[in-house]
Amino acid sequence: xxxxxxxxxAWGTNCYLVAPAAGEECVIIDPGHQxxxxxxxxxxxxxxxxxxxxxxxxxxxxxxSVVPVCGAHDVPAWIHPSDRFMMSDPEKALGRSxxxxxxxxxxxxxxxxxxxxxxxxxxNLAGLEFSVAHAPGHTKGSVTFRMPEQADIPSVFFSGxxxxxxxxxxxxxxxxxxxEMLESLARVCLPLDDSTVVLSGHGPQTSIGRExxxxxxxxxxAAGLGGGTHEPAPRRGM
Numbered sequence: 001x002x003x004x005x006x007x008x009x010a011w012g013t014n015c016y017l018v019a020p021a022a023g024e025e026c027v028i029i030d031p032g033h034q035x036x037x038x039x040x041x042x043x044x045x046x047x048x049x050x051x052x053x054x055x056x057x058x059x060x061x062x063x064x065s066v067v068p069v070c071g072a073h074d075v076p077a078w079i080h081p082s083d084r085f086m087m088s089d090p091e092k093a094l095g096r097s098x099x100x101x102x103x104x105x106x107x108x109x110x111x112x113x114x115x116x117x118x119x120x121x122x123x124n125l126a127g128l129e130f131s132v133a134h135a136p137g138h139t140k141g142s143v144t145f146r147m148p149e150q151a152d153i154p155s156v157f158f159s160g161x162x163x164x165x166x167x168x169x170x171x172x173x174x175x176x177x178x179x180e181m182l183e184s185l186a187r188v189c190l191p192l193d194d195s196t197v198v199l200s201g202h203g204p205q206t207s208i209g210r211e212x213x214x215x216x217x218x219x220x221x222a223a224g225l226g227g228g229t230h231e232p233a234p235r236r237g238m
Contacts, residue, residue, distance in 0.1 A: 001128075001153060002026075004042045005199065009033025011061035014201055016158065018128060018147075023047040025126035028075075029054050029145065029158055030201060031065040039069050052125045053077040054117075056160025056201060057142040058086030058093060059173075070111035078123070080134065081116045082175075083141030093139070094173055117143055133188045135162045137181025138169035144188055146196075154195040157208070163189055163198060165206035168217045186221045 002024075005016040008031075015035045019026035026048040031039055043050065050073040055063055058079060066077050066087060079087070086093040087110050119134035123145075130145040138161040145158040161169030162184060171178040194209025211218050 001147075001150070002046060003156070003199070004046060006035075006038045006042070007202075008035035008038050009061065009064065012202055013061045014199065014203075015039065015065075016199060017042045017046070017048060017050075018126070019046070019048055020127045025049045025051045027052050027054055027125045027128060027130070028069060030056055030062040030160070031069045032062045033060065033064040035065040036068045036072075039065070040072070049073075050075050053111075054123070054125075054130065054145060055079040055083075056144065056158065056162075057139045058083030059139065059161070060086070060090035060093070062160070062201060063087050063090075067109055067111050070113070076113035076115050077111050078115045078117050080118075080141030080143050082136075083139050084110075084114065084116065086139075087114075093175070119143075135160075135184035135188045136175075137171060137177055137184045138162060138175075139173075140175040142169075142184070146192070149193075149195075154197055155193060156197045156199060157189075157192060159189075159198050159200045161201040163211060163215070163218075164200045164203050165198075165211070166215055168215075169201070182217070182221055185218060189218060190222060 002019045002021055005014050008015050010033055013032035015031050016029040017026045028050055052075050053066055053070055070077050117132050121132040123130040133144045135142050135144050142160055144162055147156040149155045171181050192208045196208040198206045
């Protein structure tokens with residue numbers, strides 16, 4: 001399996017291209033702010049053919065390049081219905097203006113083909129399997145994508161802004177809810193095997209085992225506290 005990832009734009013949002021191997025079809029995850037050029041470079045380098053864009057949530061730092069990327073390759077974008085409005089109205093999603101100079105660089109709106117994600121859905125794209133889990137807390141429509149273990153390759157978990165190395169996504173923007181975030185962590189993350197590789201929306205790669213042992217939020221949830229007793233660790237992204 002091939003996973004090509006790179007941080008893009010003002011918020012350093014991780015964009016991933018996932019394929020069975022070089023020279024084959026691929027899925028693009030979270031082409032955010034200023035990600036279009038990096039996507040095209042990765043497509044050319046690995047001789048890939050994009051077949052879909054899938055989005056962990058609708059914040060502008062994760063969706064800003066959806067229109068140009070989908071348009072360039074004539075592919076659909078998949079997003080949870082609760083976050084779909086954010087593609088056309090990013091400022092409403094943030095509860096404030098993100099700044100006219102920045103907006104001037106963006107192509108705000110939906111691509112021609114938008115498909116909606118549902119909790120528990122199994123996506124078969126580019127010869128790959130992705131299990132979708134609805135994980136509200138950062139936004140109402142946040143989702144994660146998990147790929148099953150394959151032979152000697154551990155399961156891969158694209159966590160979006162649910163889980164980071166050492167922290168979790170912020171919950172102070174419209175649609176955010178700390179209690180929902182803790183519930184999503186308990187329901188979606190804790191059951192995963194320790195060997196599961198975590199590729200998040202911001203920051204470095206980690207694993208469920210490492211986060212279970214060191215992440216204060218996962219430790220809190222695992223201990224059954226569930227009361228939000230920790231102040232947020234430093235957050236990334238929006």
